[in-house]
Amino acid sequence: MESDVEEVNRKLEHLIVLFLFLYCCFSSISISAAETALGIALILWIVTLIKKRFKNLSRSSIDLPIITFIIFRLISTFAGVDPANSLLKLKEVGLFIVVYLIQFNMNKNAFVKLMKTMVYAGGISVVSRIIYMYLIKGLKFGLANRLSGFSSGYMTFGSILTIIILFGISVLFFSENTNKEKAFLGVSIFVLVIGLGLTLTRSAWIGLVAGLFFIGVFKERVFLMILIGLVITGFLFSPPKIKDRFISIFSSKDATVQTRFQMWSWGWEVFKDRPVFGIGPNNVKKYKDVWDKYKIEGEAKNQMVHQHSNFMQMLVTLGISGFLSYIWLLISMLFIFIKGVKNLGSDKHLSGVTWGALTGFVGFIVTGVFEFNFFDSEVTLLIFFLLGSILAINRGYEEHKAVINED
Secondary structure (H helix, E strand, O other): OOHHHHHHHHHHHHHHHHHHHHHHHHHOOOHHHHHHHHHHHHHHHHHHHHHHOOOOOOOOOOHHHHHHHHHHHHHHHHHHHHHHHHHHHHHHHHHHHHHHHHHHHOOOHHHHHHHHHHHHHHHHHHHHHHHHHHHOOOOOEEEOOOOOOOOOOHHHHHHHHHHHHHHHHHHHHHHOEEEEHHHHHHHHHHHHHHHHHHHHHHHHHOOOHHHHHHHHHHOOHHHHHHHHHOOOOOOHOOOOOHHHHHHHHHOOOHHHHHHHHHHHHHHHHHHHHOOOOOOOOOOOOOHHHHHOOOOOOOHHHOOOOOOOOHHHHHHHHHHHHHHHHHHHHHHHHHHHHHHHHHOOOOOOOOOHHHHHHHHHHHHHHHHHOOOOOOOHHHHHHHHHHHHHHHHHHHHHHHHHHHHHHHH
């Protein structure tokens, strides 16, 4: 009887990994399909937890930061200017469950395979979108027709591509791969970089540069030369619209740059009005009584859905209390990724995935300075997937080390 139960549990665990594989396949293609795959994996995991009477759960270093952030978000929800409107976005905190789903169902071998699959799927997604948008639909490339995902806008797609590119580069250069894998990874990364350029998303470009610079400083200095070469080559051989977009990063007269500064200036004044708990989640667009008090006009007003910055969004909506809990959460996540590199950065099989997760997170943080993507489900699920995987790898390393020490 006991062996039958164990067999059922093994089958459930295999099914969970299967649906995680499907998530990796669909992560850059269809958010609906990706979320469905994760949802089914979550249900199967809950079933296994019930069958095992929750025996396999254990604490991790991310628990308290997550709980603290959720608590302050709840406080800001009810202390804000429109609690009912804030409650509409409360479901966003449910995304944190993905960290635990992955943490307790991932193993190092599966993680390597799944993330390589995600790089390949990302390349296929880019090629498919280019064909569909510019060949089948005949759209003319430009700011009005920037490359976007199947179910996401160009900014979200840009963030996803940045994370996947940094992961793919790390796996290609720092992990042991077969010749076939090297070829697939190289081609996929090349296609992903082209796709990222076509999104015309400058925040994502800056995130990619930051991730490569991080590798160059802390891992391989040759990457600094690669980075310089990539920027120069990309600039010289890019279409004029990409060149102009790149140059505009350094122009304070650029309309989008001015719009960002106007938004953040507005946000700073609102924060000073409600500094402790903020105006509440989901209330930036609805906080209309401030329009007359703090003038904001033109495109800045039209685009005021959120603050277009993770940090300003947290400061305005959650106040200083929620903002500090968010910073603590990010720092805790960063230390977990760094710990993964320290534990397994010299492992020829796992070095690439640990460095990829770390640099992908660095790219995400830098991108988030210029856009609000922390609770953009497509981006957040990917980051939480990486976080849960590194937590699982760290736990496996520590358990293995403990066994060796006992012997």
